Amino acid sequence: MNRKKCVSIIVPFYNEADGIDRFRNAIAGVMAKAPAYDFEVICVDDGSQDDTLEQLIALSQEDNRFRVIELSRNFGKEAALTAAIDFSNGDAAIPFDADLQDPPELILTMIEKWEEGYEVVLARRADRTVDTYLKRKTAGMFYRFHNRMSDTKIPENVGDFRLMDSAVVAAIKRLPERQRFMKGLFAWVGFRTAVIDYKRAARQAGETKFSAWKLWNFALEGITSFSTVPLRLMAWVGSVGTLTTLAYALYITFKTLIYGVDVPGYASLLVAILFMGSLQLIGLGILGEYIGRIYMESKQRPAYLVRRHYGLTGSDEASAQSASGFGFQSRGDRDG
Ligand code: UDP
Numbered sequence: 111m112n113r114k115k116c117v118s119i120i121v122p123f124y125n126e127a128d129g130i131d132r133f134r135n136a137i138a139g140v141m142a143k144a145p146a147y148d149f150e151v152i153c154v155d156d157g158s159q160d161d162t163l164e165q166l167i168a169l170s171q172e173d174n175r176f177r178v179i180e181l182s183r184n185f186g187k188e189a190a191l192t193a194a195i196d197f198s199n200g201d202a203a204i205p206f207d208a209d210l211q212d213p214p215e216l217i218l219t220m221i222e223k224w225e226e227g228y229e230v231v232l233a234r235r236a237d238r239t240v241d242t243y244l245k246r247k248t249a250g251m252f253y254r255f256h257n258r259m260s261d262t263k264i265p266e267n268v269g270d271f272r273l274m275d276s277a278v279v280a281a282i283k284r285l286p287e288r289q290r291f292m293k294g295l296f297a298w299v300g301f302r303t304a305v306i307d308y309k310r311a312a313r314q315a316g317e318t319k320f321s322a323w324k325l326w327n328f329a330l331e332g333i334t335s336f337s338t339v340p341l342r343l344m345a346w347v348g349s350v351g352t353l354t355t356l357a358y359a360l361y362i363t364f365k366t367l368i369y370g371v372d373v374p375g376y377a378s379l380l381v382a383i384l385f386m387g388s389l390q391l392i393g394l395g396i397l398g399e400y401i402g403r404i405y406m407e408s409k410q411r412p413a414y415l416v417r418r419h420y421g422l423t424g425s426d427e428a429s430a431q432s433a434s435g436f437g438f439q440s441r442g443d444r445d446g
């Protein structure tokens with residue numbers, strides 16, 4: 111048996127029409143440099159409003175290594191990546207951004223490391239100077255905060271760009287959660303890991319799809335998906351508050367006994383009431399975050415819906431179907 115190993119490059123696309131030609135050339139160039147491997151490029155159109163989908167379909171007709179999954183609407187990058195992973199068939203999978211911010215040549219280095227026996231090869235951004243100061247600082251804060259709170263440590267400055275052996279991919283396909291914080295899931299599964307450093311470039315075309323608000327929610331998602339420390343923190347703060355209040359109560363009791371009744375106490379009362387009230391509100395808010403997430407998970411909705419796919423063979427589909435429970439109900443008999 112002398113089958114070539116197959117590497118799946120998996121790419122989410124959301125309004126990336128301006129960059130598709132460049133993307134195609136870059137990826138085709140890399141694939142040409144590694145003739146010892148077969149490649150498949152799983153392109154997920156995440157409900158783009160421009161002509162990303164049309165261009166991708168044309169691409170898949172010209173070059174059958176490019177396959178296209180069309181989601182029924184915009185589900186977000188995490189869901190799009192999940193879809194791509196579910197449909198990937200290779201001996202290794204590499205998530206890759208359509209905007210070419212990550213150097214495609216690094217794929218070759220990753221494959222070399224993989225051949226050395228590593229099941230995960232992480233690409234770490236040694237230099238983030240293309241990101242704004244604010245983004246670098248907030249990203250750094252997020253990693254520190256997250257890793258302190260959570261048992262699953264996310265390696266700092268590592269994005270989704272990495273190589274995963276099919277064993278790792280199979281493990282990820284088994285994770286049932288619907289709200290998918292991929293960076294966390296990737297870290298959670300473990301396996302033998304190598305790290306390579308690189309410099310992240312600026313976007314080649316179009317603009318970022320992540321506003322500050324989206325990033326904030328993304329960070330919350332990451333922390334609540336992998337840590338219950340905020341809940342425990344509430345109990346701690348509550349206990350400290352109770353002890354302090356007790357001490358204060360003793361203090362005024364004795365003060366009253368010794369010095370007699372002291373009517374003016376308005377300021378301290380008000381402060382205590384406001385303080386406890388706001389603590390309770392914060393606590394309720396944190397509880398709410400978690401309950402909201404339990405609610406969303408309990409609905410068991412699929413992480414994404416596929417409208418149609420292009421260029422997948424029958425066996426690809428069978429393996430995708432057996433690989434994961436979600437995302438396939440709606441596909442019906444529309445397959446093209
Ligand atoms: N993306 C997606 N769905 C979305 C938002 C983004 O599939 O709702 C894709 C996008 O097309 C790109 C990748 O996710 O291929 C990363 O997005 P972007 O470059 O905007 O993120 P940044 O690099 O700024 O973090």
Ligand code: MG
Pocket residue numbers: 207209211313318
């Ligand atoms: Mg980008």
